[in-house]
Amino acid sequence: MTIHLDQPRPRGRGAGTNPEHRYTRIGRSPVDDGWPREIEDLPALPTTVTAETAKSIISRNQSPDVPFEQSINPYRGCEHGCVYCFARPSHARLDLSPGLDFETKLFFKHNALELLEAALRNPNYVCKPIVLGINTDAYQPIERKLKITRQLLELLLEYRHPVSILTKGITILRDLDVLGELADRNLLSVSVSLTTLDDDLKRTLEPRTASPAGRLKVLRAMADLGLKPGVLAAPVIPQINDREIEAILEAAADAGAGAAGYVLLRLPHELKTVFRDWLARNYPDRAKHVMSLVQQMRGGKDYDSAFGTRMTGTGPFATLIRNRFRVAQRRFGLTGDDRFELDTSQFRRPTRSGDQLALI
Numbered sequence: 001m002t003i004h005l006d007q008p009r010p011r012g013r014g015a016g017t018n019p020e021h022r023y024t025r026i027g028r029s030p031v032d033d034g035w036p037r038e039i040e041d042l043p044a045l046p047t048t049v050t051a052e053t054a055k056s057i058i059s060r061n062q063s064p065d066v067p068f069e070q071s072i073n074p075y076r077g078c079e080h081g082c083v084y085c086f087a088r089p090s091h092a093r094l095d096l097s098p099g100l101d102f103e104t105k106l107f108f109k110h111n112a113l114e115l116l117e118a119a120l121r122n123p124n125y126v127c128k129p130i131v132l133g134i135n136t137d138a139y140q141p142i143e144r145k146l147k148i149t150r151q152l153l154e155l156l157l158e159y160r161h162p163v164s165i166l167t168k169g170i171t172i173l174r175d176l177d178v179l180g181e182l183a184d185r186n187l188l189s190v191s192v193s194l195t196t197l198d199d200d201l202k203r204t205l206e207p208r209t210a211s212p213a214g215r216l217k218v219l220r221a222m223a224d225l226g227l228k229p230g231v232l233a234a235p236v237i238p239q240i241n242d243r244e245i246e247a248i249l250e251a252a253a254d255a256g257a258g259a260a261g262y263v264l265l266r267l268p269h270e271l272k273t274v275f276r277d278w279l280a281r282n283y284p285d286r287a288k289h290v291m292s293l294v295q296q297m298r299g300g301k302d303y304d305s306a307f308g309t310r311m312t313g314t315g316p317f318a319t320l321i322r323n324r325f326r327v328a329q330r331r332f333g334l335t336g337d338d339r340f341e342l343d344t345s346q347f348r349r350p351t352r353s354g355d356q357l358a359l360i
Helices: 088-094 100-104 112-121 148-158 168-182 201-207 214-224 242-254 271-282 287-296 316-330
Strands: 048-052 070-072 103-109 130-132 163-167 188-192 230-236 261-262
Touching: 088 100, 088 103, 088 271, 100 103, 103 112, 130 148, 130 242, 148 168, 163 168, 168 188, 168 214, 201 271, 214 242, 214 287, 230 242, 242 261, 242 316, 261 316, 271 287, 287 316
Parallel strands: 048 103, 070 130, 130 163, 163 188, 188 230, 230 261
Antiparallel strands: none
16 A cells, blocks of 8 residues: 655645555556646535435344434535544445545435425334434534534424434534423434544544534533433544543543543544545644554454454553553543433324325
8 A cells, every 4th residue: 555645735635645545446547647736726525415216214223233223314424534534434335435425525415304204103113212423423413504414403302312422513503492302202312423632633633523512511511401421432542542541531521521432543444544544634744653552442453343352452552551441431420331221201293284184
């Protein structure tokens, strides 16, 4: 794998490259045409947003590593631009790159509301908490205009259906009215992903996300609703942000968090290329050391997808991180990740025009 450091990173984006995806049949190589090029001459890449007609809206989870069974992703691709995002390789299924394409070529499911209502009205549907924003954050910048996430929340409230949200977007504060009603009925849990408290690191690692201060503000707002919001310290990256574990949990607890979890850096498929490029650009002095530690926690590879260890890794360094996290949890009064224990008994199907009345 070759990393071309002479290629400037587009302004406001996390990835510095657009690597070929694992399904491509076309190879590309950069060529120096002799023309001088300055970083400031590279224009900011625009975001394109395309409507997508989805066939279904609720995804079922079969992984034993995550504590939920159902999720909804209103969007594909994510403008937040987090360079470490494990969802980047999913763009390969669209014949797009997990690099810059993932954060600039976005898709929204325009029929999400229709599909969700059809699923909830199915007589065979069994009510279980639905999680919003697992693969792509449901509160990314384009949600401010499209409001698909808000429409889904309003429908779930009408059906008295429990919902959990994981986000790093401050746009969630727009929906406090709906979230408050859900919280009052024990139908809501919210967790905030907090990667770093360092604004400079945040700007390169996850350029279009809310600031650390903004995410702490979200935690305080959720606590004001009567929730015990969770904080997810993720991902933990050795020699980049692992030193912040205790500080992140302390700040989150002070902001009202009641639970905490963490996930070790995961580098499936093309993501390892995107992340290695970011390391070489931003931390050339320690890039080899970081990847050496990553491989020590992944059985000598960049990534090991085995259930049971893919979230936390193996080996001495992984054990050290796990022990530090548990000590910090106890110190700051944070429980384990229990945000999905919500009330399913209130689920109901509201009467709709055209419903067939039962014969008496």
